[in-house]
Amino acid sequence: MLFPLHSIPISARIIRMEKLKPLVSRHWLFALAGVMWTGVGVMLIWRAWIWLSAMEPAWAIGIALAGMIIAVSFYYFMFTKTVAKNILRLCSLPDPVGILAFNSPKGYILIIFMIGLGIALRHSPLDRRILALVYAGMGGALFLASLHFYRQFHKVRVQKRPCSEQTKS
Secondary structure, three states: OOHHHHOOOOHHHHHHHHHHEEEEEHHHHHHHHHHHHHHHHHHHHHHHHHHHOOOOOHHHHHHHHHHHHHHHHHHHHHHHHHHHHHHHHOOOOOOOEEEHHHHHHHHHHHHHHHHHHHHHHHHOOHHHHHHHHHHHHHHHHHHHHHHHHHHHHHHHOOOOHHHHHOOOO
């Protein structure tokens, strides 16, 4: 080995790791968060669609309508507050910032938990009608909430408004 790791002082190793951390302008975090929330929402809706398409039309229509009602309810009562807090958190970050800061450490833990829960639900004996309802509701809510991130990106990047104006208009 030409340069054994233990021969490099720890401070030098930390500085090298900092150089590997990709930095972006803070406004790109809004776009990245929006893409992530949209992607997950569309994926959940797609899975629900697959299950719904295998059902009798009456069941599929009823579950799809109920899923839409759940999506709007989750969006309005839960996700608007969550997205607003996340946008304020992103606005408080320095500029430039690490690209993975679009989500908080707590958010990454929640993502891991939700992925595990989704896998467990898909492999559970639960009726696909129930799963389609849950997936459609959660997917729709995530998709609707993602629009807030795109709106904030537009305000900050395109309109050149300060990030703190997020709560106005």
